[in-house]
Amino acid sequence: MNTERRRHLFVVSVGIRILGVFFLITGLARAAVVESFSFDTFGGSGSLVIPDGNPVGVSDTRTVSTSLGPIISLTVSLEISAQYNGDLYVYLQHEDTWAVLLNRPGRTGANPFGYADSGFSVTLTDDSLRQDIHLYRDSVSPAPGAPLTGAWQPDGRALDPDSVTDAGARTSTLSGFTGLDPNGAWTLFVADMSSGGASAINGWNMEITAVPEPAAATVVCGVALSGFGLWRFWRGRRRSRPDNGMPGVAADRRQSHGGGPS
Numbered sequence: 001m002n003t004e005r006r007r008h009l010f011v012v013s014v015g016i017r018i019l020g021v022f023f024l025i026t027g028l029a030r031a032a033v034v035e036s037f038s039f040d041t042f043g044g045s046g047s048l049v050i051p052d053g054n055p056v057g058v059s060d061t062r063t064v065s066t067s068l069g070p071i072i073s074l075t076v077s078l079e080i081s082a083q084y085n086g087d088l089y090v091y092l093q094h095e096d097t098w099a100v101l102l103n104r105p106g107r108t109g110a111n112p113f114g115y116a117d118s119g120f121s122v123t124l125t126d127d128s129l130r131q132d133i134h135l136y137r138d139s140v141s142p143a144p145g146a147p148l149t150g151a152w153q154p155d156g157r158a159l160d161p162d163s164v165t166d167a168g169a170r171t172s173t174l175s176g177f178t179g180l181d182p183n184g185a186w187t188l189f190v191a192d193m194s195s196g197g198a199s200a201i202n203g204w205n206m207e208i209t210a211v212p213e214p215a216a217a218t219v220v221c222g223v224a225l226s227g228f229g230l231w232r233f234w235r236g237r238r239r240s241r242p243d244n245g246m247p248g249v250a251a252d253r254r255q256s257h258g259g260g261p262s
């Protein structure tokens with residue numbers, strides 16, 4: 001094999017391997033992304049009525065289908081109209097995990113009815129810089145007839161909503177979903193636990209932070225190209241060996257060794 005041919009094979013094989021490594025890196029390099037899932041229609045209606053004073057409540061189950069891998073973090077937004085916020089008990093369930101989003105906001109040992117405000121237009125997050133939504137009036141007082149807005153920590157008190165107070169331990173927060181597969185059924189459950197006032201779910205949203213699964217086709221392409229490049233390189237080296245029995249090379253060797261004096 002002449003020098004120009006070997007150089008050509010070397011350049012081609014290196015080029016193929018570089019391309020393969022590029023595909024591999026593209027397929028495997030995965031940064032966390034945020035994917036949003038919004039639910040604001042309910043069987044053709046713009047809202048889902050929450051039965052008043054009925055612990056049976058109402059559920060809204062949605063199926064999430066995504067290429068995201070295990071959950072890193074999750075926030076939930078709620079749009080709920082209500083006439084007495086302290087009546088409401090809300091949790092989110094996925095697989096065997098659930099997070100208590102609201103549990104009778106404002107209910108304390110001194111105030112068994114909770115807050116009398118009118119609904120929620122809030123985002124719930126485990127962000128440590130946010131305040132516990134159970135005691136939101138320690139921070140803000142919504143205007144009469146206006147919903148609570150802003151970002152808050154979920155209630156987290158996995159306790160009987162008929163007896164819960166602010167003193168309860170907050171053990172059921174959104175971090176419980178960390179590590180779970182986001183695919184599958186998610187259920188938002190809402191109950192109005194005390195008679196008086198109308199309420200309804202007008203919409204809810206989940207923002208899931210996770211790393212996308214690698215694109216299988218990209219990884220396979222990368223592995224195939226890298227392998228092909230290595231094979232080309234290996235084959236080229238075999239052909240360039242002086243003792244591989246190839247007639248041309250053997251002739252070269254014979255010529256170089258036989259050219260001197262005997």
Ligand SMILES: [Ca+2]
Binds near residue numbers: 052084195197
């Ligand atoms: Ca009520």
